Amino acid sequence: MKPGMGENRAAGRCRVVHLGRYGYREAWALQERLVELRAGALVPDTLLLLSHPPVITIGRQGTRANILVDGEVLARAGIEIHETDRGGDVTYHGPGQLVAYAVLDLGWHGRDLHRLIFNYEEVVIRVLHRYGVKGCRLEKHPGVWVEGRKIGAVGVAVRNWVCYHGFAVNIDPDMTHFSYILPCGIRESGVTSLARVSGRPVAEAGVAQVVAEVFGEVFGREMVTGYAPEELWAGVRFEP
Numbered sequence: 581m582k583p584g585m586g587e588n589r590a591a592g593r594c595r596v597v598h599l600g601r602y603g604y605r606e607a608w609a610l611q612e613r614l615v616e617l618r619a620g621a622l623v624p625d626t627l628l629l630l631s632h633p634p635v636i637t638i639g640r641q642g643t644r645a646n647i648l649v650d651g652e653v654l655a656r657a658g659i660e661i662h663e664t665d666r667g668g669d670v671t672y673h674g675p676g677q678l679v680a681y682a683v684l685d686l687g688w689h690g691r692d693l694h695r696l697i698f699n700y701e702e703v704v705i706r707v708l709h710r711y712g713v714k715g716c717r718l719e720k721h722p723g724v725w726v727e728g729r730k731i732g733a734v735g736v737a738v739r740n741w742v743c744y745h746g747f748a749v750n751i752d753p754d755m756t757h758f759s760y761i762l763p764c765g766i767r768e769s770g771v772t773s774l775a776r777v778s779g780r781p782v783a784e785a786g787v788a789q790v791v792a793e794v795f796g797e798v799f800g801r802e803m804v805t806g807y808a809p810e811e812l813w814a815g816v817r818f819e820p
Contacts, residue, residue: 594684594801596792599630599809604637604662604673607681611744614683614812619740623813625688627795627803628681629788632673634659634754636761639668639735646670646762659757666735666745668722670761676753676773678787680795682746689799691741697722697734699798700747704732706794707749707787713777729772730763749791751775751782 599607607630617623636647636659646669647654647661654661659674673679680703689696701717704724708715708731715724715731724732734747752775763771775782796803 594625595807596627596805597807602630604632604635615742618742626683634674636661637671638663639666642669649760666737668735671733674753677750679748680746683744686741700734702798703794707790726777729770731772
């Protein structure tokens with residue numbers, strides 16, 4: 581696909597790629613390459629859906645002081661630590677949590693980071709609603725909350741007006757691992773999961789499908805599924 585070719589025709593579409601279990605460092609590198617390609621109009625907007633092996637990430641406003649246990653405890657639990665370039669503080673990712681990384685050209689989405697975060701929260705709130713759970717925002721803290729406990733985290737980075745990173749939804753992770761950190765540096769609240777608040781098992785694959793659908797609703801995009809990871813660099817499906 582030639583640079584810029586079909587860009588106007590493809591502007592209303594976003595491809596969805598399911599990566600399954602994927603390492604944090606590898607996912608970060610993948611996003612960085614996609615950011616460069618998206619900035620050059622070589623690929624369309626892309627939504628990556630995945631889960632990570634256990635990992636604690638520290639954002640640009642974060643501090644290791646919000647990790648509450650020592651390295652030996654984390655090593656026994658198989659939890660890595662990575663400092664990252666997203667906004668925010670300390671967050672945990674692991675199996676049972678769906679992570680959505682969106683590489684979007686913000687020229688098509690208003691170039692407004694507050695709006696972007698609001699929309700990510702809106703996606704999570706609508707997804708929870710599909711499962712009969714009422715999520716809400718808190719004025720001073722990004723993310724989505726259920727009865728005062730955090731269920732969805734948001735963290736973004738932007739380069740050349742292309743955003744990356746995104747949001748995560750706790751489906752049924754090992755909640756013990758959250759006790760090893762002060763999530764997002766917030767002392768006055770805890771963390772919960774969709775399985776816990778709904779009182780029933782929740783299939784991660786089903787949540788991923790709902791997230792992709794709702795993402796299209798909120799961002800006004802036609803979500804194109806069926807992409808394999810090896811097709812990430814191809815935009816040919818967006819040609820007429």
